[in-house]
């Protein structure tokens with residue numbers, strides 16, 4: 001049996017910070033700014049979009065400390081319990097030289113009003129701490145969650161490309177995560193207790209074991225689970241969502257693991273979107289672009305793959321891909337575990353087969369079979385950090401130009417992400433060349449019923465869905481003219 005405590009404890013510049021007065025919905029950003037004087041991190045949008053609030057969070061990972069950027073505005077304070085927090089002030093403590101990231105930003109004139117600059121510095125610091133020097137595409141990807149409203153990005157990108165040229169400082173260099181003292185300090189925060197807070201009729205709990213989690217859910221079947229809070233955090237800040245009981249998955253032993261055997265990739269409920277896509281692209285390299293276009297690095301570091309599926313948005317990016325890959329889910333409660341196919345999990349708009357008191361503990365994805373191909377495309381108004389208007393995932397075995405084991409799934413085309421079984425059957429055994437001439441539009445028109453909304457009209461969605469499927473078929477025949485290519489800077 002574990003003991004409880006209500007004080008949130010985390011490290012900041014080597015010192016233990018203890019926060020006793022907090023609400024389950026208290027975010028990290030106001031605590032940093034208003035209680036700890038860390039006013040470098042700013043509030044721009046309060047919904048994870050602009051990056052002005054970016055900080056690094058350090059957690060133990062494979063025997064080292066891994067520092068990753070997150071958005072403090074939608075990071076519940078309680079989710080940094082047991083972690084180290086790094087703010088822009090941490091980069092250059094009093095009496096120490098500026099950090100190479102800061103020197104590069106200054107010398108490349110990459111700051112004007114300065115409101116966005118601390119967040120940019122922290123995103124770059126997260127990249128700087130990783131091994132190796134980033135190239136231009138990596139820099140652009142790293143900065144995709146940071147909006148700068150006045151400098152333009154060229155000097156910022158130039159600074160990022162040059163940050164590794166400056167002499168490293170003794171604090172926050174590429175070896176920081178390997179320092180035994182940092183790992184020891186993080187481990188020392190953990191006394192094995194369960195964080196529980198009750199405040200004004202609202203409860204937060206971060207169970208440590210799956211049995212403890214199931215017990216809480218059995219006693220409180222109406223509780224709200226929280227993974228990385230990238231959906232819930234926005235609901236709290238913008239829709240004043242105030243769950244009566246919030247149960248966090250992050251500290252539950254065994255839910256943060258990825259295991260892969262000869263047949264299956266198993267992704268635990270608290271594995272981040274970033275780590276999940278890293279594993280998925282090892283097996284399915286075709287998914288790299290989608291992984292890079294899923295939100296931004298801070299959102300991918302915080303959000304979980306399980307949260308994306310459980311949230312069940314019809315435009316959630318992982319849903320079509322995992323439908324097309326025949327993923328299965330483990331659903332757990334005090335009654336035991338049941339394993340079900342993702343296909344059929346959704347029963348309507350944000351409705352699914354999860355029962356009260358049950359949680360999604362793991363996602364199981366088959367490893368690729370010989371000859372299998374997959375195409376996954378996302379259509380959004382912007383390339384980076386934007387929610388899809390339409391997305392498609394198309395998987396099949398291709399042998400001698402013929403398709404078999406066809407799976408075709410769409411997002412944004414109905415009340416929930418769905419496979420188009422009728423068209424899958426029609427495509428089974430077809431030759432790639434013949435499919436291009438077939439009546440794709442007729443099949444899609446019969447199976448899908450997209451809505452018009454602020455992202456796209458129904459007509460646009462239908463035309464786009466057809467176009468994306470044709471693009472996949474073209475690419476599989478060796479014609480990649482429809483692919484988006486990044487332009488290299490010419491000066």
Ligand SMILES: Cc1cc2nc3c(=O)[nH]c(=O)nc-3n(C[C@H](O)[C@H](O)[C@H](O)COP(=O)(O)OP(=O)(O)OC[C@H]3O[C@@H](n4cnc5c(N)ncnc54)[C@H](O)[C@@H]3O)c2cc1C
Nearest residue numbers: 048227228229230231232295303304307308310316317360
């Ligand atoms: C700025 C921004 C950009 C975004 N861009 C994208 C994007 O490009 N593509 C995209 O698909 N999404 C995007 N999202 C949405 C979000 O990041 C993803 O849906 C993410 O995967 C959610 O995971 P989470 O762990 O943060 O979920 P949470 O917010 O913690 O939870 C989401 C929902 O799932 C439930 N839940 C979580 N885990 C479980 C579980 N294990 N069992 C049962 N229920 C559970 C929660 O109760 C809640 O209802 C974006 C969000 C933001 C703020």
Ligand code: FES
Nearest residue numbers: 044045046051073
């Ligand atoms: S304030 Fe905009 S991302 Fe946090």
Ligand code: FES
Nearest residue numbers: 112113114116149
């Ligand atoms: S420097 Fe002004 S918004 Fe970025």
